[in-house]
Amino acid sequence: MTFWGDPINIIAAWLRGVFTGWGMAAGLANVLIALLGVVVLVTFAMLLDIGLVWVERKAVARFQDRLGPNRLGPFGLFQPVADIIKLIIKEDITPVGADRLIYNLAPILAMTAVLLLWAILPLAPVIFGVDLNVGVLYIVAAGAIGALSIILAGWASNNKYALVGAFRTVAQMVSYEIPMVVALLIPTILAGTMSVKGIVEQQSLWYVLLSPLGVLIFLISAIAELGRSPFDLTEAESEIVAGFHIEYTGMKFGLFYASELLHAFTFGGFIATLFFGGWRFFGLEQYPLVAFLVFMVKAMFFYWVIMWVRYSMPRIRIDHLLAFNWKFLTPLAFVVLMVTAVMNKVLASAETWVYALGLLLSNVVIGWITVEILRAQARRRRKAEENPARPAAVEAAHN
Amino acid sequence: MPEHWIYIGLFAIVGIIVPAAALILSWILAPRKPNPIKQSTYECGIETVGDNWVQFKAQYYIFALVFLIFDVETVFLFPWAVALSKLPLFAVLEGILFILILIAGLAYIWRKGMLEWI
Numbered sequence: 318m319t320f321w322g323d324p325i326n327i328i329a330a331w332l333r334g335v336f337t338g339w340g341m342a343a344g345l346a347n348v349l350i351a352l353l354g355v356v357v358l359v360t361f362a363m364l365l366d367i368g369l370v371w372v373e374r375k376a377v378a379r380f381q382d383r384l385g386p387n388r389l390g391p392f393g394l395f396q397p398v399a400d401i402i403k404l405i406i407k408e409d410i411t412p413v414g415a416d417r418l419i420y421n422l423a424p425i426l427a428m429t430a431v432l433l434l435w436a437i438l439p440l441a442p443v444i445f446g447v448d449l450n451v452g453v454l455y456i457v458a459a460g461a462i463g464a465l466s467i468i469l470a471g472w473a474s475n476n477k478y479a480l481v482g483a484f485r486t487v488a489q490m491v492s493y494e495i496p497m498v499v500a501l502l503i504p505t506i507l508a509g510t511m512s513v514k515g516i517v518e519q520q521s522l523w524y525v526l527l528s529p530l531g532v533l534i535f536l537i538s539a540i541a542e543l544g545r546s547p548f549d550l551t552e553a554e555s556e557i558v559a560g561f562h563i564e565y566t567g568m569k570f571g572l573f574y575a576s577e578l579l580h581a582f583t584f585g586g587f588i589a590t591l592f593f594g595g596w597r598f599f600g601l602e603q604y605p606l607v608a609f610l611v612f613m614v615k616a617m618f619f620y621w622v623i624m625w626v627r628y629s630m631p632r633i634r635i636d637h638l639l640a641f642n643w644k645f646l647t648p649l650a651f652v653v654l655m656v657t658a659v660m661n662k663v664l665a666s667a668e669t670w671v672y673a674l675g676l677l678l679s680n681v682v683i684g685w686i687t688v689e690i691l692r693a694q695a696r697r698r699r700k701a702e703e704n705p706a707r708p709a710a711v712e713a714a715h716n
Numbered sequence: 717m718p719e720h721w722i723y724i725g726l727f728a729i730v731g732i733i734v735p736a737a738a739l740i741l742s743w744i745l746a747p748r749k750p751n752p753i754k755q756s757t758y759e760c761g762i763e764t765v766g767d768n769w770v771q772f773k774a775q776y777y778i779f780a781l782v783f784l785i786f787d788v789e790t791v792f793l794f795p796w797a798v799a800l801s802k803l804p805l806f807a808v809l810e811g812i813l814f815i816l817i818l819i820a821g822l823a824y825i826w827r828k829g830m831l832e833w834i
């Protein structure tokens with residue numbers, strides 16, 4: 318086991334030797350090594366967050382046909398540093414009548430919810446936090462803490478717009494958890510395990526090829542869970558003036574903003590992990606650092622897709638949003654789940670290419686049927702609009 | 717396996733300390749000059765009208781209830797999904813029957829008009 322083959326375990330073993338050499342008990346040494354690993358991972362996530370601010374601002378600028386920050390440092394790379402310094406030294410205005418403890422707790426919880434997800438993200442075959450055997454369920458649970466922080470922020474701000482924003486946000490986030498969880502069940506069925514590392518290890522054939530509809534449903538629900546455009550009525554500038562974080566200034570707002578960007582990147586990482594093979598890349602993953610780079614490139618690519626959707630589409634209204642979820646996405650997700658389960662069981666003993674083709678074709682058929690249903694509905698609606706309305710008595714006589 | 721959860725516990729503690737440290741840094745470095753106009757509640761530039769904790773719209777409760785039903789369903793589906801590879805076809809059909817019963821519930825709610833925002 319060379320150093321480059323398994324860096325984390327070799328460093329951990331060396332540190333354990335050092336600590337027990339100083340006379341520490343083995344259990345305490347293990348806890349200290351775990352703490353060191355946690356600190357390294359959290360620091361990496363926060364530094365990545367700072368870089369993501371730069372990526373976000375450059376990307377939005379390019380989508381809007383302009384340059385973005387380019388004054389501070391080469392290509393504007395020090396812009397996030399300037400942003401952080403500005404946010405830290407801004408005056409912290411707490412509105413009168415706000416619930417102090419909860420008001421201060423909400424941005425901390427928003428960041429904690431995102432950082433908790435980094436514990437199970439498999440960055441490489443041997444570089445990860447823990448290998449929880451309930452990883453997929455843990456993703457849903459940690460994401461729910463983010464929704465909790467939003468309702469705390471809205472309630473504690475003593476502001477009716479913040480409260481209305483928080484209600485709508487929670488309705489949105491809670492509604493889109495159902496298709497997200499159902500879409501997460503699809504790689505669980507295909508891999509036979511809830512552990513995220515296990516799902517990556519089972520993906521000799523990337524799950525996007527076995528269930529493209531699952532990827533689509535997870536992508537849409539994840540964007541809605543993040544509260545990003547086009548589902549960003551929680552922060553709608555024109556409607557409810559910044560929603561649940563109206564009364565937040567300085568670093569508290571900075572924490573909300575930074576946690577949203579890091580959350581988007583983390584979900585990009587989960588899409589890459591659960592559906593696109595994580596750190597797998599045609600056998601290149603023997604060297605952990607190469608696998609780590611592959612994972613980062615894939616996660617950044619999906620973060621770019623999420624940004625692309627954000628800067629291309631207008632905001633969706635609350636009733637359209639909820640109708641889209643409960644009347645389209647949830648039934649579709651359940652149908653895809655049922656068909657995937659049946660096809661997985663029926664074709665379990667067939668050869669790999671028969672299995673893959675069967676699952677892919679079943680997804681295509683479901684997609685086609687869905688499009689046909691939507692076309693029929695649209696045609697019916699168009700016909701009802703084009704024909705003038707018949708008198709009520711004639712309608713009643715016909716029915 | 718308990719050591720996994722000790723790691724998650726440490727992660728939660730560090731995950732609370734790091735943003736709290738950012739806020740404490742801001743508390744140390746930022747100026748503090750409160751005055752009543754700055755601290756008044758925001759309402760598009762005018763004085764606030766009415767109570768700040770507005771009445772709760774009942775439709776939110778309906779959506780939360782529908783979410784609760786389907787969330788409990790998905791929690792029951794997780795062990796089914798994990799064990800599916802080791803179970804015969806009968807187990808798949810049983811799980812599908814369970815999902816179909818709840819989709820019938822969704823169809824009922826839909827027809828009753830409970831999924832409308834108004």
